[in-house]
Amino acid sequence: MSRDMRPVAGLLLGAILGGALVQAHTYQVRNALLAQSRLSQLDARHWRQESLRLRDQIAEINRKREKKTFVQSVNLEVMKSPVPLIDVEAALEPYTESLLGIPLSDVKLSMVYQLYQGRRLVLGEHIYRVEVKALLVSPEVVVLLHLTPLGRTSRG
Structure with a gap:
């Protein structure tokens, strides 16, 4: 090899060794990142x-x-009631009482709905149809009702 080529060869050898060191370091970092990723x-x-x-x-x-939770109370609420709420509660008491004490896991919305929906109540001299507008089933059942007047009773 000629003397003029020695510096170029040294430079080239240094570049190759430097590249190899960088590649080795990059390989170690990559392996460390893969292990950390795993x-x-x-x-x-x-x-x-x-x-x-x-x-x-x-x-x-x-x-x-x-399973340990039971229906503890049933609250009836009537929208724009034409009669006192206490009279509605008294008329629907047999249905309300039947819900008390039932395990909450056994209570279905459709069951409570059917219990009240379409009932006919005689309150005073008037007949009303009960419509269920909303239900909340929890240990404190809430039933929102609407009473539709159907007419007067024929007592006499």
């Missing part, structure tokens, strides 16, 4: 499974608690 994925999987386990535990607790 650990993060395992950690995420663990916490996802833990989250699902806790969700199932909470659902089970809620199911057990719901």
